[in-house]
Amino acid sequence: MKIFITGGTGFVGRHLTSRLIGEGHTVTVLSRSEKASDRLPDGIYIVQGDPTVGGTWQESLKGQDCIINLAGASLFTRWKPDTKRLIRESRISTTRNIVDAIESARTRDVVLFSTSAVGYYGFRGDEALTEESTPGDDFLARVAIEWEKEALRAEEKGTRVVITRFGIVLGEKEGALGQMMSIFRKYLGGPLGSGKQWFSWIHMGDLVGAFLFLMAHREISGPVNLTSPNPVRNEELARALGKAMHRPSLLPAPGFMLQLILGEFGSVLLEGQRVIPQKLVDNGYVFIYPEIDGALQSLIMD
Ligand SMILES: NC(=O)c1ccc[n+]([C@@H]2O[C@H](COP(=O)([O-])OP(=O)(O)OC[C@H]3O[C@@H](n4cnc5c(N)ncnc54)[C@H](OP(=O)(O)O)[C@@H]3O)[C@@H](O)[C@H]2O)c1
Secondary structure (H helix, E strand, O other), X not given: OEEEEEOOOOHHHHHHHHHHHHOOOEEEEEEOOOOHHHHOOOOOEEEEOOOOOOOHHHHHHOOOOEEEEOOOOOXXXXXXXXXXXXXXXHHHHHHHHHHHHHHHHOOOOOEXXXXXXXXXXXXXXXXXXXXXXXXXXXHHHHHHHHHHHHHHHHHHOOOEEEEEEEOEEEOOOOHHHHHHHHHHHOOOOOOEOOOOOEEOEEEHHHHHHHHHHHHHOOOOOEEEEEOOOOOEEHHHHHHHHHHHHOOOOOOOEOHHHHHHHHOHXXXXXXXXXXXXXXXXXXXXXXXXXXXXXXXXXXXXXX
């Protein structure tokens, strides 16, 4: 397959592109950076351009079989008004430009995988959430709704669109796990706030595995939750992380401190959602890492 990826230089993108190249696909990555090749495996074509701005890069979508849209500014920071604008705009404009390019290329056989996140569902206590559940109404939920809506415009024109709603991706050294590990390494790890909030996660190996599964299963479209079938409460995550790292996991991080340091983003860590990957399970995807203990032990070597 010929595959075009935005945001391919990021945490998820680098793992996904390595696997796709290994499987024999032809991969092109769009990047704003002149040094993108330093961050990517050999054998990848690089197109330089900013996905939030239309331009000549859009011509590279012609003749592609699959487009994977991962681009977006990082959420892992204190959210000031400018940050929130960037979080939203970097996702909505990129998706709009991709869909416009698909339309002008008139390539109906292409499949668009457009990222979304479990934040779509908002904060829902203990409710088990599937792809059929209604969306939330906080900042992240509203961004996800708009992000998905832009991608689904391509469906109206006959393109197969898969909306991949990612849980928190657990991968070696980076992302959320990298940040949590640095706290546990200092013997400061423990549950956040009450510890009762749900944490919907997925191992990088399953995230990449699910992409390959969804590419092969052309009958699947629309939203798909990319999460483990066993979300855990935050206190369970802390226990499993402490066990895998041989560090204590009892020091609670008080909620008000997190909110003081991280503002609105702190609230996201103190609330969560219990998401079930109903579509993947119903269609027969077999998880490599369904349980948090096994997932963390495979990723943590110290
Ligand atoms: N990792 C997770 O746990 C997780 C969970 C839920 C959802 N997601 C979503 O999945 C996608 C990929 O996640 P990731 O962890 O791989 O993200 P990442 O490491 O932050 O990489 C995202 C990529 O997007 C591009 N990008 C960054 N800022 C941008 C901006 N302002 N405008 C346009 N492009 C920009 C960058 O590519 P260039 O610099 O090469 O252009 C970057 O490599 C993101 O949209 C993220 O929100 C991730």
